[in-house]
Amino acid sequence: MQNFNWRRGQCPGREVNSFMDKFDVAIVGAGPAGSAAAISLARRGYAVALIDKERFPREKLCGDFINPSNWPMLEQLGVTRQLFMQDHEIVTAFRITTDCGAAAEAALPSIDGAPVHGLGLRRFFFDQILLKKAQEQGVTALTGCRIKTLQRQADGWRVGYGLGESLEELTAQVLIGADGRNSWVAHHLGMARGAPRGGNHIGFQLRFKYSQVLRGRVEIHLFPGGYAGVLGLGDGTIKLGMAADRRRLGARVGGGVGVDTLIQSQLLQNPHLKEILRSSEPVGTVRSTYPVYFSPRRSVGDGVLLIGDAARVNEPVSGEGIFFAMRSAAIAAAAIDQAFGRGNFSARELFEYERRCRAEFRLRRGLNGAIRFLMYRPALLTPFVRLSGKKKRLLESLVHAICRPEAAA
Numbered sequence: 001m002q003n004f005n006w007r008r009g010q011c012p013g014r015e016v017n018s019f020m021d022k023f024d025v026a027i028v029g030a031g032p033a034g035s036a037a038a039i040s041l042a043r044r045g046y047a048v049a050l051i052d053k054e055r056f057p058r059e060k061l062c063g064d065f066i067n068p069s070n071w072p073m074l075e076q077l078g079v080t081r082q083l084f085m086q087d088h089e090i091v092t093a094f095r096i097t098t099d100c101g102a103a104a105e106a107a108l109p110s111i112d113g114a115p116v117h118g119l120g121l122r123r124f125f126f127d128q129i130l131l132k133k134a135q136e137q138g139v140t141a142l143t144g145c146r147i148k149t150l151q152r153q154a155d156g157w158r159v160g161y162g163l164g165e166s167l168e169e170l171t172a173q174v175l176i177g178a179d180g181r182n183s184w185v186a187h188h189l190g191m192a193r194g195a196p197r198g199g200n201h202i203g204f205q206l207r208f209k210y211s212q213v214l215r216g217r218v219e220i221h222l223f224p225g226g227y228a229g230v231l232g233l234g235d236g237t238i239k240l241g242m243a244a245d246r247r248r249l250g251a252r253v254g255g256g257v258g259v260d261t262l263i264q265s266q267l268l269q270n271p272h273l274k275e276i277l278r279s280s281e282p283v284g285t286v287r288s289t290y291p292v293y294f295s296p297r298r299s300v301g302d303g304v305l306l307i308g309d310a311a312r313v314n315e316p317v318s319g320e321g322i323f324f325a326m327r328s329a330a331i332a333a334a335a336i337d338q339a340f341g342r343g344n345f346s347a348r349e350l351f352e353y354e355r356r357c358r359a360e361f362r363l364r365r366g367l368n369g370a371i372r373f374l375m376y377r378p379a380l381l382t383p384f385v386r387l388s389g390k391k392k393r394l395l396e397s398l399v400h401a402i403c404r405p406e407a408a409a
Contacts (some may be wrong), residue, residue, distance in 0.1 A: 022050045023140070026159050027173035028147055028185050030056065034178030035130035036328075037385035042137035043117035046340070048168055050134055052179075055144040057128035061205045061287045063229050063241040065091070065218050065319040066126070068108055068403045074268060075123025082129045087235035089120035094220045094399045096385055097272040098378065104388035105217070106395040108403050111264055116405060118218065118319070120231045120239070126322075150188055156303060156345075174336055174345055175304045178329070183297075183310035189209035191306060199294075201226060201243040201376075202261060203316070205316050206286040208239040208280035220317060221273040222382075223266055224248070225381045227375050228273055228318065238276075238285055241316065242267070243292045243375075262286065272389055290315070293372065300354050303345045307332045311357075315372035318402050320364060327406065331356045337401070367401055 007199035025041050027034045038050045066074075066083070074080050097103040109116050135141050148167055148224035149160030177185030186192040192333040210232070225245030230374055232238050244266050268274045290317060299311040308325035335353035339345050374381040388395035 005028050009256075019171045021168075022168055023172040025049070025174045025176060025267035026051065026157060026170060027176040027178055028052075028159075029176065029177065029183075029308070029310065029323065029369050030134075030182065031127055031139065031308065032130055032311070032322050032330045034176070035127070035134045036073070036077060036326040037140045037307060037329035037333050039130070039137050040330055041336065043301070044133065044337050046335070046337075047140075048134075048138075049140045049159075049172065050131070051147065051159070052365045053144070053146045057124050059287075060123040060127060061203070061241075061289055062123045062321070063205075063319060064122050064126075064230060064233060064239045065231050066121055067301040067319045067323055068116040069320065069323045069327065069406050070119045072114075073323075073330065073406050077326075079129050079131070079133050082133075083119065083121060083126065085126040086121060086129075087092055087215070087233060089232035089234040090216055090283075091118035091120055091218050091231070092216045093218075094403075095217045096274045096388075096393070096395070097219070097270060098222045098382045098385050099224060099270045100382060100387075101271055102382055102385045102389060103272060104271070104385050104392070104395050106325050106388070106392055106399045111405070113208050115295040117216075119401065120218070120233045122231060122233055122235075122239075130263060140243060150185070151243060152303070154400060170265060173303065174339070176306065176336075177306040177310045178308050178325075178333060179310055181294070181309045183306065185304070186306055186310055189301060189304060191301060191304075193298075200245050200247055201290075201292045202246045202249070203289045203292045204242050204244060205362050206223065206240045206242075206262070207233075207237050208240060208277070209236060209283055211277070211282050212276075212279050216236065218259045219272075220318065221267075221270045222375070222378060223273065224378075226266065226362075229277060229319075230273070230318065238280065240267075243315075246290075263343055273343040277397050294309055299357070300350045302347045303350075305332050305335070305350060305353055311364070313333045313353065313366070313367050315375070317375055318368050318369060318371055320402065323364075323406070324361065327358055327360065328361040331360070364402070367398070370397075 024046040026049045038048045076208045095105040145161040157175045216234045220227045226243045228242035265391045296312040299306040307328040
């Protein structure tokens, strides 16, 4: 491990010491995956640089649901107290409705008789808290910096970064790509080749002022061609994230889709969602992303790993994106620690990371895939919702499998 002091700051305009440009690990992307990996590695004594093109706090397209599965990891990272200091809504139940009026509800799981709750919390706060914790652990956070050059060297990587015309460089023995679904690292290194992209659905995110309450529920509302997830955020607003069939939106996609168009053409077709929207007022702008899902990328190379959405994007309907991000970060940190111990950073050595991810995520990814399959097939899902409205154990079994807390590594 390198032996030197760390710096922290923003790019540009921070103090720079020429002896501080060597790191053990450079992480591109300071979202949940990147920050969690940085914290884990810094606690093991490694010098870590965390680079992100955005300045924090920043808005992020997300459903803003903290699945109960995350609590052991969040407690290990030491951020639970800070999370509860922000505006939030406690979530204790899941509800699903269809456009034909069917509805079913299930409580989140309990442990030893005590209910396990989720959290409605804006990523604006969540990501900033994780980044700050990383800095407290000694991580060098370089925010507002774009990666401009990336060169593989005999002893690792040379990374050029900056804002505007400025260019600075650092070196690191290992590189982590945690820069999301459109990962610059993955594309630049050819690790995104062969990853299927496409599909018929576009993801949208909106916030609304809401005068009523959701009674501690995270809700999924189906409509022809897609679904919408609704969640309270504890500040008088709700987050609505949706996946809509772009073929139904037609030519409007190319020119952007306004709030009114989305509501009138898609959302009001579900009577339960219609009732919510009647009491709501849009806040801010519509955010969108495409595609909603893509298959795994090659996540390991010589001296490099991809984690979180940079490695694989899951359908967001199960609310497990943050779990996969932070858990893959923990697995990556353990694999990198082992590689440093052996002095071997080859793809063969680092493949342990990918193997462990496959083994640990097999059940959750299988459930996620099954849910994604059903969400776009109302002829199959509607009977399940109707039956679940009468026999709650059906839906509860699925909800409990998705939301059970996972022990931290």
